[in-house]
Amino acid sequence: xxxxDLGENGSPQYHQANPDxxxxxxxxxxxxxxxxxxxxxxxxxxxxxxKGVKLIVHRPTYVLENKQEYVSLSKELMxxxxxxxxxTLPLLEHEISADFARNHYYGxxxxxxxxxxxxxxxxxxxxxxxxxxxxxxxxRVDESASMAxxxxxxxxxxxxxxxxxxxxxxxxxxxxxxxxxxxxxxxxMSIFAYTDFDQPDPHDxxxxxxxxxxxxxxxxxxxxxxxxxxxxxxxxxxxxxxxxDGQPKAMDDYTGSYAAQDVQQTVSEYxxxxxxxxxxxxxxxxxxxxxxxGKERFLDISNLNAFPAQLVRIIARHL
Numbered sequence: 001x002x003x004x005d006l007g008e009n010g011s012p013q014y015h016q017a018n019p020d021x022x023x024x025x026x027x028x029x030x031x032x033x034x035x036x037x038x039x040x041x042x043x044x045x046x047x048x049x050x051k052g053v054k055l056i057v058h059r060p061t062y063v064l065e066n067k068q069e070y071v072s073l074s075k076e077l078m079x080x081x082x083x084x085x086x087x088t089l090p091l092l093e094h095e096i097s098a099d100f101a102r103n104h105y106y107g108x109x110x111x112x113x114x115x116x117x118x119x120x121x122x123x124x125x126x127x128x129x130x131x132x133x134x135x136x137x138x139x140r141v142d143e144s145a146s147m148a149x150x151x152x153x154x155x156x157x158x159x160x161x162x163x164x165x166x167x168x169x170x171x172x173x174x175x176x177x178x179x180x181x182x183x184x185x186x187x188x189m190s191i192f193a194y195t196d197f198d199q200p201d202p203h204d205x206x207x208x209x210x211x212x213x214x215x216x217x218x219x220x221x222x223x224x225x226x227x228x229x230x231x232x233x234x235x236x237x238x239x240x241x242x243x244x245d246g247q248p249k250a251m252d253d254y255t256g257s258y259a260a261q262d263v264q265q266t267v268s269e270y271x272x273x274x275x276x277x278x279x280x281x282x283x284x285x286x287x288x289x290x291x292x293x294g295k296e297r298f299l300d301i302s303n304l305n306a307f308p309a310q311l312v313r314i315i316a317r318h319l
Contacts, residue, residue: 018061034193041057062210073157073209087316134237135172135318138227139177140240142178142180142244143211144180144244155282155301158307163176163315173233177192180215180216217244220262224270238274242278246283246285260291276318277297281299282301282304
């Protein structure tokens with residue numbers, strides 16, 4: 001169940017939303033981006049079984065408590081993240097491009113066909129490595145009610161923070177979205193776009209601390225939306241990781257084999273578009289999640305404390 005905003009004595013709890021207020025232009029840009037995400041999400045699912053599901057994409061803000069929680073968690077996690085990044089960055093700096101730029105006065109490859117132009121530009125040089133790695137990462141977080149149990153939500157937050165900061169250090173474009181289903185009849189699917197590579201914000205790290213347990217989970221819709229966002233990115237390698245503690249289940253009949261088949265079809269469709277999927281299972285339904293995604297896409301999280309570093313190392317291996 002979703003936590004209450006009332007204190008122990010029933011009085012309302014007051015929060016300071018976005019302690020660092022945005023300028024008016026930035027607020028307008030944010031509103032336009034939220035509308036864009038909503039429009040694109042509805043277009044993405046319009047030809048799927050989720051057509052007609054009342055979907056809303058939110059762009060969460062943050063409160064002072066989120067910022068304080070981030071500072072507390074980051075003190076513990078950042079040394080580990082920096083150590084992994086320290087080993088990864090030299091590999092990126094020495095990345096060699098296989099692409100050649102033609103028509104140079106000197107170079108490492110002679111282009112015989114260019115001699116006819118008699119401009120002495122008969123050589124080709126390897127293009128320098130790109131400024132950022134050719135990898136984009138999407139991290140989907142199941143925000144179903146069961147995530148509140150057995151420390152799963154805390155583990156998910158730690159993993160999300162670790163992935164976000166590692167991607168910032170290595171200049172890897174990152175999407176981090178949470179989702180839940182059946183908040184109300186008017187909002188059957190809720191997606192929370194905490195950070196998006198098309199509109200990054202340094203304050204996104206604080207918004208991630210707003211991830212929480214809410215209601216049900218309609219996995220196929222969330223995966224489809226995020227996979228479509230990744231498919232349109234220019235990077236060569238696109239990795240979509242789903243963190244979940246249970247099998248798909250939402251009203252009215254999105255459950256069992258019907259929901260599992262939807263997830264499988266979504267994975268199959270977007271793998272053909274170049275998206276690599278990984279399911280990180282942190283709950284009691286590990287066997288079911290493995291059956292849905294397949295053994296080759298399955299990550300069994302037995303040690304929740306080791307989860308953040310484990311996930312970061314997996315991303316580093318895709319570079």
